[in-house]
Amino acid sequence: MDIDEQAYLAAYDASRYARPSVTVDVVLLTVRDGAVHVLLTRRTVQPFRDQWSLVGTFLDIDETLDETAHRALRVKAGLDDVFVEQLFTFGDLGRDPRTRVLSVAYYALVEPARLEAAVDARGGSTLWLARVADGVAVDEAGVSVPLPFDHATILATAIGRIRGKLGYSDIGFELLGDAFTLRDLRLVYEAILGRPLNKDSFRRTILARGVVEPTGGVLTGVGHRPPALYRFRPLADGEV
Amino acid sequence: MDIDEQAYLAAYDASRYARPSVTVDVVLLTVRDGAVHVLLTRRTVQPFRDQWSLVGTFLDIDETLDETAHRALRVKAGLDDVFVEQLFTFGDLGRDPRTRVLSVAYYALVEPARLEAAVDARGGSTLWLARVADGVAVDEAGVSVPLPFDHATILATAIGRIRGKLGYSDIGFELLGDAFTLRDLRLVYEAILGRPLNKDSFRRTILARGVVEPTGGVLTGVGHRPPALYRFRPLADGEV
């Protein structure tokens, strides 16, 4: 860095350019009872006060985007150590009635037990694990839930993204606990894809990929032949 | 919207929250001579003055992110009507020495003839169509070119993304003109994937997908049997 550049940086005034506000909104998903669910939080402030919305917060000036996503989950849902991945940045002009606000959207995947515990801890009036049908949040009666801002678009985008990533990544395992049956795994896949999968091919394909290994245990008390339990085994670099 | 909400919005002060600066940086790619190339522009201002960088600009407060990407291409490279798609938003703390700057990165794909015309129009001292090897911009001697900010990461991310999208989208056709041979198309795929493809399977797979149709013409003057010319045929909705 030369003298010119040092002088330039010292004199730099960030307010010369108009700057938008930036939020991070997180689509926190799980699969329960064969259906995708999204964690919604009731807004306590204007605008859209009392409406159910995605978990989000304004970006702090000294934290990375990933850190903002984790902070939103920690503060708004009491969750730590959640798998998150950046989804898309939404920047349409009218998307926030207050002012120009960009939303850097993330999706997060977590096993249902942890989400249910989070909802129980905060109480059902502030958190709600809503079912998602065809990319739309719906209530118990199957009626679609209106979401503020462009959160409906963000949710639908997240569903589309993880649907696509399911085939070539290991994100499906984020939605399961430490031990699971191949049936559990298949139900997760079917819920996300929204269609049934061939039971036999699924077993063969998953086992052939080598991404799961038997724990040695079986699941008993199910009224039929006990299925073997598996755990996720991340493939070593370069391993087939 | 109720009275409370109207009053709230009227009184809203965006400066309450710290706001980052936001740029849009575009990875403008093409395939020429069997290799991926990226359009770089020489920086005329601090920081990193005179270094080659991606095409980018600060977000205007009243334009969408897509519009900013198109404006960057128009102003910095003289290109209109280019295919662009959002890539990822980069927000690490130290990525810009001036202040906190988010970069919403895009990639753009265009046929080589248009890019060469753009470089010729502006002159080689401001624009450079650099070859990309293994996700890294290199000069004529194959030596890697240092890029400012985290532009090297952005470029590598773009290459990875289009590599993945090649299999399940039609982005490959953005890199070709109106009429092309199946060989041209295969060379584009091979350049992006960085590996040779089976010639026969490629022909069969592409034709079976039905995304190209013969123009009726052939390419002559090639010293061997003239190959048929094809054009891109976007599939109708629901069409296999």
Added chain:
DNA sequence: ATAATAGTGTCTCTAAGACATTATATT
């Protein structure tokens, strides 16, 4: 014993790789 799902084995079908063969231009 019955019901229900787990798990194995086999056949078929489809798509891709390998390779041989014919076609048609330039030189």
Added chain:
DNA sequence: AATATAATGTCTTAGAGACACTATTAT
């Protein structure tokens, strides 16, 4: 005529769907 690539056809191989059959538990 020689050469180079286009284009077609056939054989093989790998993986997924379909389905039959056996295994093992709870009730």
